[in-house]
Amino acid sequence: MNGLWPWLTLFGLGAFHGINPAMGWLFAVGLGLQEQKRAAVLRALPPIALGHALSIGIIIAAVLLARISVPPFALKIVAAAILFAFGLYRLFRSRHPNWVGMRVGFGDLTLWSFVMASAHGAGLMLIPLFLKSPPQTLAPQGGAMAVHMHPTHGLEFASFSAPSLLISAIAVHTLGYLLVTAVVAILVYERLGVGILRRAWFNVDVFWMLALMIAGLFILFL
Amino acid sequence: MPLLKPDPTFYPSPRLAMQAPPEKHAFVAALNSPGSELNDALLVVDVDPESSTYGQRVGEVKMPEFGDELHHFGWNACSSALCPYAPHPHVERRYLVVPGLRSSRMHIIDTKPNPRRPKVVKVIEPEEIFARSNYSRPHTIHCGPEAIYVSALGAPNGDGPGGIFMLDCETFDILGQWEMNRGPQFLHYDFWWHLGFDTLLTSEWGTPNMIESGLQPDLLLGGKYGHQMHIWDLRRRRHVQALDLGNEQQMVLEMRPAHNPTKAYGFVGVVVSLKDLSASIWLWHRNNGTWDLKKVIEIPAEPADATNLPPMLKDFKAVPPLVSDINLSLDDKFLYVSCWGTGEFLQYDVSDPFSPKKTGSVRIGGIANRTPHPKNPKQPLAGGPQMVEVSRDGKRIYFTNSLYAAWDEQFYPDGVGSWMVKLDADQEGGITFDERFLLESSDYRVHQIRLEGGDSSSDSFCFP
Numbered sequence: 001m002n003g004l005w006p007w008l009t010l011f012g013l014g015a016f017h018g019i020n021p022a023m024g025w026l027f028a029v030g031l032g033l034q035e036q037k038r039a040a041v042l043r044a045l046p047p048i049a050l051g052h053a054l055s056i057g058i059i060i061a062a063v064l065l066a067r068i069s070v071p072p073f074a075l076k077i078v079a080a081a082i083l084f085a086f087g088l089y090r091l092f093r094s095r096h097p098n099w100v101g102m103r104v105g106f107g108d109l110t111l112w113s114f115v116m117a118s119a120h121g122a123g124l125m126l127i128p129l130f131l132k133s134p135p136q137t138l139a140p141q142g143g144a145m146a147v148h149m150h151p152t153h154g155l156e157f158a159s160f161s162a163p164s165l166l167i168s169a170i171a172v173h174t175l176g177y178l179l180v181t182a183v184v185a186i187l188v189y190e191r192l193g194v195g196i197l198r199r200a201w202f203n204v205d206v207f208w209m210l211a212l213m214i215a216g217l218f219i220l221f222l
Numbered sequence: 223m224p225l226l227k228p229d230p231t232f233y234p235s236p237r238l239a240m241q242a243p244p245e246k247h248a249f250v251a252a253l254n255s256p257g258s259e260l261n262d263a264l265l266v267v268d269v270d271p272e273s274s275t276y277g278q279r280v281g282e283v284k285m286p287e288f289g290d291e292l293h294h295f296g297w298n299a300c301s302s303a304l305c306p307y308a309p310h311p312h313v314e315r316r317y318l319v320v321p322g323l324r325s326s327r328m329h330i331i332d333t334k335p336n337p338r339r340p341k342v343v344k345v346i347e348p349e350e351i352f353a354r355s356n357y358s359r360p361h362t363i364h365c366g367p368e369a370i371y372v373s374a375l376g377a378p379n380g381d382g383p384g385g386i387f388m389l390d391c392e393t394f395d396i397l398g399q400w401e402m403n404r405g406p407q408f409l410h411y412d413f414w415w416h417l418g419f420d421t422l423l424t425s426e427w428g429t430p431n432m433i434e435s436g437l438q439p440d441l442l443l444g445g446k447y448g449h450q451m452h453i454w455d456l457r458r459r460r461h462v463q464a465l466d467l468g469n470e471q472q473m474v475l476e477m478r479p480a481h482n483p484t485k486a487y488g489f490v491g492v493v494v495s496l497k498d499l500s501a502s503i504w505l506w507h508r509n510n511g512t513w514d515l516k517k518v519i520e521i522p523a524e525p526a527d528a529t530n531l532p533p534m535l536k537d538f539k540a541v542p543p544l545v546s547d548i549n550l551s552l553d554d555k556f557l558y559v560s561c562w563g564t565g566e567f568l569q570y571d572v573s574d575p576f577s578p579k580k581t582g583s584v585r586i587g588g589i590a591n592r593t594p595h596p597k598n599p600k601q602p603l604a605g606g607p608q609m610v611e612v613s614r615d616g617k618r619i620y621f622t623n624s625l626y627a628a629w630d631e632q633f634y635p636d637g638v639g640s641w642m643v644k645l646d647a648d649q650e651g652g653i654t655f656d657e658r659f660l661l662e663s664s665d666y667r668v669h670q671i672r673l674e675g676g677d678s679s680s681d682s683f684c685f686p
Contacts, residue, residue, distance in 0.1 A: 021306075021309060022309045026306040026309065027306040027307060029306070029685075030305075030306035030307075030684055030685060031306075033484070033685050033686055034418050034483065034484055034686070036484065036686075097308055097368070098308065098368045098369070099307045099308050099368065100307070100308070100366075100367070100368055100420070100456060100457045101307060101420050101456070101457040102305075102306075102307060102417060102418050102419070102420055102483075102684065103419065103420045103457070104307075112307065194234035194235060194238075194304075194685045195234065195235075195238050197228060197234050197304055197311070198228055198230070198232070198233065198234070198238075199227075201227065201228050201304075201311055202226060202227060203224055203225060203226045203227070203312040205224070205312070206224065206226065
């Protein structure tokens with residue numbers, strides 16, 4: 001069962017990213033309302049998911065690469081500092097992206113979603129999941145590239161080589177993200193209406209940035 | 223500090239914004255009359271009919287320097303903060319951005335916590351505007367989805383080109399000129415946009431040097447004031463198309479695009495036609511990917527006895543309507559038109575924008591008529607209906623009577639006076655004066671009105 005937790009966490013964080021109106025579902029709804037077609041909502045989802053996947057994928061890949069060459073302790077300190085500093089900065093300087101434009105195609109939407117996910121530090125939030133290197137002595141297969149399931153920690157990925165871990169992690173996270181994005185977009189477009197924004201758009205950025213800072217501290221105790 | 227929920231005055235769509243509660247305060251730009259030594263001020267007017275001070279001034283904040291000529295102004299943030307491509311709805315609608323049209327000085331005024339005690343919290347000096355934007359004479363303010371856009375009538379030396387510069391909505395830093403490629407555009411006045419079509423529109427008045435010493439008859443008769451509107455790519459900041467109304471259509475001023483972002487049409491007013499002194503309203507609309515113009519309303523000049531006319535008009539023996547401002551209700555149903563010359567204020571049903579129907583008319587002031595207000599039916603009034611604002615629910619209309627200091631004297635040489643009135647609008651058509659509401663001022667002239675929480679020309683929407 002322990003082996004499932006990191007995947008569920010990845011999936012859950014995908015869902016958490018998806019529910020944020022600034023991460024894509026609202027743009028899909030806006031495009032649907034502008035064209036007055038449900039198809040426009042659906043058409044917006046693949047590029048939005050792709051942009052998000054690219055943004056978090058780059059961060060995960062960077063961590064997996066760093067894990068090979070950087071000593072674990074140094075990696076931990078650097079990652080913790082990046083998360084904490086980013087969260088703190090964004091908490092007090094809530095700059096919003098300067099994107100302009102409602103007439104967007106596939107490429108525009110992919111880029112927009114990539115920019116939004118990156119500016120919010122979506123990938124950074126996943127870093128703690130990938131920091132732990134396999135214990136050298138116990139690595140059963142594939143040497144340093146393999147990750148061993150540690151009996152005392154839940155948040156580690158069992159027996160994956162880095163490339164397949166990267167692909168699977170992006171897929172699982174993006175699936176969680178896309179599912180929630182799609183469901184919320186359709187629900188708001190078909191049933192709830194955008195009036196719900198006035199009541200239900202909590203400032204998730206504040207929680208989001210706090211979560212990043214907490215994750216930064218958490219890393220130090222991994 | 224950011225809010226935890228969206229500012230309650232932000233609405234995703236104009237339809238939802240019409241359900242907003244009635245406003246309780248109006249903010250009014252007040253400028254010193256020629257010869258006065260008062261600094262300009264922003265007045266706060268009580269517009270709550272239940273209040274004991276209804277229709278009276280209940281607060282003001284003086285500008286720090288003399289001679290600003292406050293004119294138009296706007297909010298730091300509005301409903302466009304909910305736009306899906308640059309969402310940041312946890313900022314507050316709180317600060318009014320108030321430019322001095324003559325001084326080029328801009329003031330940031332905090333309307334909270336007490337809207338009756340607004341405070342100047344930041345001043346942007348003219349030199350900074352000149353240096354960072356290469357523009358001067360800041361005028362119209364619109365809160366865009368990602369920044370505040372400010373129109374400016376000209377270059378620092380008073381010539382053209384005029385254009386748009388941008389301000390950061392939180393720090394109020396000047397972000398520089400908006401245009402990347404202005405094409406043939408040179409004259410400038412108003413602007414607004416169709417957010418759903420990534421399109422910005424601008425209109426033309428004249429450069430500062432063409433207007434600041436008064437309306438110049440030789441320029442006017444030569445057709446030198448603005449007679450075009452311009453279409454821009456909002457995203458790429460490029461000029462796309464110039465639409466010429468014709469040389470004889472002089473001064474293309476206020477632009478009111480449909481609030482519904484799925485509709486690609488809007489209305490622009492023309493002050494005067496050289497052919498017959500008439501004024502007109504034109505409809506712009508998108509047609510197969512390009513933009514077209516059509517004159518949809520023409521308001522004729524009214525014959526008058528030359529003895530009742532200022533020197534500039536005596537030979538014509540007629541009063542031009544001089545349409546100076548227009549305003550569109552949030553449901554895109556009623557268009558309101560100020561005729562500053564004749565003193566008529568008109569309501570049109572524009573449900574079919576191609577064929578407006580006149581549904582209401584009242585008269586007050588006017589160059590020849592001097593029609594009194596029903597509250598004080600024996601007192602003739604100078605000036606005419608001018609800057610108009612419509613409440614979000616579309617039920618209340620407010621307007622003031624001064625146009626532009628140097629021009630007021632030419633059309634109302636014995637004094638333009640200073641008044642603000644309110645009308646009630648029937649949602650089926652028809653307008654009547656609120657007989658309790660006539661605010662006259664002996665110290666200031668009054669210009670643009672902004673309603674607390676937003677009004678029909680303060681917000682832009684990304685959802686229909």
